[in-house]
Amino acid sequence: MQIPEKTAFDGSKINKERKDMMYNAKKLRKYFPFYMFLLPAIILVILFCYMPMEGLIIAFKDYKMARGIEGSEWVGLKHFQALFSDPNFYRVLGNTLKISILTLVTTFPVTILFTILVNEIASRKFKSVVQTITYMPHFLSWVVVGTFVYQLLSPTGGVVNGILVKLGILEKPLYFMAQKDMFVPIYLITNLWKTTGYSIVIYLATISGIDTTMYDAASIDGANRFHRILYITLPAMFPTMCTMLILNIGSLVSVGFDPVFNLYNDATYQTADVISTYVYRKGMVESRYDFSTAIGLFQNVVSLALVMIANWFARKANPEYKII
Amino acid sequence: MARQTAKVKMKQSTGSRIFDICNTLFMIAFCITIFIPFWDVVVRSFSRAQDISYMHINLFPKVWTWDAYKYCFQDNEIIMAFFMSVLRTVTGTAIHAIVCCMAAYSLTRTDMPFRKFITAVLLIPMFFSAGMIPAYLNMKRLGLLNNFLVYVLPSGFSIYNTIIIRNYFFSIDKSMEEAASIDGASQVKIFTSIIMPLSKPVIATVALWQMVGQWNAWFDNMVYCRRTASLTTLQYLLRRMLDSLTANTSTASGVEAIGALVDTNPDTIKAATTILVVLPIVAVYPFLQKYFVQGIMVGAVKG
Numbered sequence: 001m002q003i004p005e006k007t008a009f010d011g012s013k014i015n016k017e018r019k020d021m022m023y024n025a026k027k028l029r030k031y032f033p034f035y036m037f038l039l040p041a042i043i044l045v046i047l048f049c050y051m052p053m054e055g056l057i058i059a060f061k062d063y064k065m066a067r068g069i070e071g072s073e074w075v076g077l078k079h080f081q082a083l084f085s086d087p088n089f090y091r092v093l094g095n096t097l098k099i100s101i102l103t104l105v106t107t108f109p110v111t112i113l114f115t116i117l118v119n120e121i122a123s124r125k126f127k128s129v130v131q132t133i134t135y136m137p138h139f140l141s142w143v144v145v146g147t148f149v150y151q152l153l154s155p156t157g158g159v160v161n162g163i164l165v166k167l168g169i170l171e172k173p174l175y176f177m178a179q180k181d182m183f184v185p186i187y188l189i190t191n192l193w194k195t196t197g198y199s200i201v202i203y204l205a206t207i208s209g210i211d212t213t214m215y216d217a218a219s220i221d222g223a224n225r226f227h228r229i230l231y232i233t234l235p236a237m238f239p240t241m242c243t244m245l246i247l248n249i250g251s252l253v254s255v256g257f258d259p260v261f262n263l264y265n266d267a268t269y270q271t272a273d274v275i276s277t278y279v280y281r282k283g284m285v286e287s288r289y290d291f292s293t294a295i296g297l298f299q300n301v302v303s304l305a306l307v308m309i310a311n312w313f314a315r316k317a318n319p320e321y322k323i324i
Numbered sequence: 325m326a327r328q329t330a331k332v333k334m335k336q337s338t339g340s341r342i343f344d345i346c347n348t349l350f351m352i353a354f355c356i357t358i359f360i361p362f363w364d365v366v367v368r369s370f371s372r373a374q375d376i377s378y379m380h381i382n383l384f385p386k387v388w389t390w391d392a393y394k395y396c397f398q399d400n401e402i403i404m405a406f407f408m409s410v411l412r413t414v415t416g417t418a419i420h421a422i423v424c425c426m427a428a429y430s431l432t433r434t435d436m437p438f439r440k441f442i443t444a445v446l447l448i449p450m451f452f453s454a455g456m457i458p459a460y461l462n463m464k465r466l467g468l469l470n471n472f473l474v475y476v477l478p479s480g481f482s483i484y485n486t487i488i489i490r491n492y493f494f495s496i497d498k499s500m501e502e503a504a505s506i507d508g509a510s511q512v513k514i515f516t517s518i519i520m521p522l523s524k525p526v527i528a529t530v531a532l533w534q535m536v537g538q539w540n541a542w543f544d545n546m547v548y549c550r551r552t553a554s555l556t557t558l559q560y561l562l563r564r565m566l567d568s569l570t571a572n573t574s575t576a577s578g579v580e581a582i583g584a585l586v587d588t589n590p591d592t593i594k595a596a597t598t599i600l601v602v603l604p605i606v607a608v609y610p611f612l613q614k615y616f617v618q619g620i621m622v623g624a625v626k627g
Contacts, residue, residue, distance in 0.1 A: 037426040038427050038442060040422075040427070041446060048477070049448075049454075052458040052461070053458065054458075056455075133358055134355065136358065139605050141539075143560075143562050144540075147565070147566055148361040148364070151364060156376075156591075157591055225340050225343065283457040284460065289461065292457050293458060296456055
């Protein structure tokens with residue numbers, strides 16, 4: 001058993017140290033049930049979070065299935081060199097950055113605007129109905145959302161094509177999902193459709209903390225509705241806005257796998273492929289385990305660095321902010 | 325609400341009233357936008373296959389029919405997948421709730437030796453994960469490929485939920501626990517008969533999150549259990565239907581794509597399956613929304 005650091009050796013007081021050790025042994029016994037309570041969690045974390053980390057070394061090896069992770073030959077940075085001279089990698093990295101920046105630029109203002117508008121609804125009942133309906137898509141999987149989008153935009157039976165053809169905007173139906181220029185707009189709109197309601201709930205939680213007497217006081221002082229939004233509601237949202245913005249910047253190089261995977265297809269790889277989907281295709285489909293582990297490692301390390309930096313800024317901007 | 329009454333008493337300006345009207349209309353439009361895809365699927369699922377064409381846009385099916393649903397309920401694959409989804413949701417949620425609650429209870433002991441170290445061990449994976457391929461190789465090594473356990477064990481613990489539960493445990497009055505302890509109750513007894521019953525709201529919230537997560541999960545099915553038909557979940561079945569649609573784009577890419585799109589699954593059956601996937605969530609959602617919102621508050625305030 002390890003000796004806890006609290007019993008650090010203090011030369012002159014051997015007796016005290018022994019007492020401490022006895023005390024600690026007692027303490028450990030007292031806490032035995034609690035360690036047992038923690039055991040399942042620790043086992044699961046070791047099995048499914050720490051054990052896979054050993055597999056990261058294949059990013060530096062020539063992985064052969066038959067020889068296993070340990071038995072495969074070391075090749076140093078070969079895969080990383082291959083990665084940085086792979087034009088596909090730069091395309092994928094570019095797509096990732098483009099999609100995450102555009103997502104940030106669209107979701108952020110829309111969420112703030114919609115939150116304020118929802119908050120301005122006078123009837124409490126209507127307000128809760130709006131929230132209930134708009135929050136709903138958050139609980140759907142991206143598979144379902146992908147199905148929705150494919151069906152709405154389908155050239156054979158899609159509502160969108162039907163309307164556009166009837167209005168004469170399109171001569172004949174267009175297969176939107178197979179147009180590579182269309183992917184990013186479709187992705188952004190779908191993302192807004194799915195996430196806006198959820199973000200509104202988060203921001204409204206902040207707004208509900210505002211002291212309502214502030215609004216009354218402002219009204220008496222002659223502030224109209226617009227003034228009240230501008231000088232009371234918005235500033236109250238500001239800390240949450242900062243935190244969200246910074247956290248989003250932290251995930252700049254990690255566009256989620258699910259949304260892209262369920263909206264793209266081989267006709268749109270050019271513009272839709274992001275790092276995570278590229279890793280999936282190189283690794284799971286083409287079985288280039290070592291190479292795609294290297295890509296994944298690159299992404300995770302950059303993400304970690306960005307999260308650390310973002311976190312540091314978040315703490316500077318908002319002293320109350322902490323991750324845990 | 326003080327604000328509402330004050331507003332009523334005050335004379336509203338015309339501008340403010342116009343704003344209210346526009347805002348209401350805008351919100352109705354917003355809700356309709358969210359609602360359209362749902363309605364589209366409902367209409368499709370009740371339509372006859374031959375009625376679905378971009379030339380007809382109808383608010384309601386031309387002819388109401390249960391054909392697609394009848395097909396679904398006769399299709400063994402779909403029924404099996406539905407039960408597999410239910411099974412993984414129930415099992416996965418139970419494991420998750422138990423593991424997280426136990427861990428959370430231990431983490432409330434602020435003077436437990438090694439507490440900081442253990443917390444760090446549990447926290448680090450939140451910031452750095454090995455990634456897709458190492459995870460896959462690890463599952464292979466553990467013999468979990470094509471195994472039901474791969475659905476319920478890796479998601480069995482989440483530090484985020486554990487911390488939310490722990491924060492709730494902290495708010496429970498310590499004196500009750502002390503009284504029970506003096507009466508000779510063991511730690512296990514205190515946990516099961518005092519702490520757990522008092523924490524129902526937070527446990528419900530976390531369990532609901534996990535339920536939705538389990539019901540919606542499909543990636544583990546695709547990557548780890550692709551080859552075992554009996555382990556196919558409803559989500560993955562739907563995903564495969566989506567695949568059968570997108571696969572056709574490879575032949576159609578670039579040029580005129582319309583004619584080439586021949587779908588192996590009729591739209592109506594796909595729509596009915598989508599309804600089967602969405603319905604359980606939509607059905608329980610209005611009743612449980614309270615918990616979801618509550619959960620966010622817990623997370624937002626204390627997380």
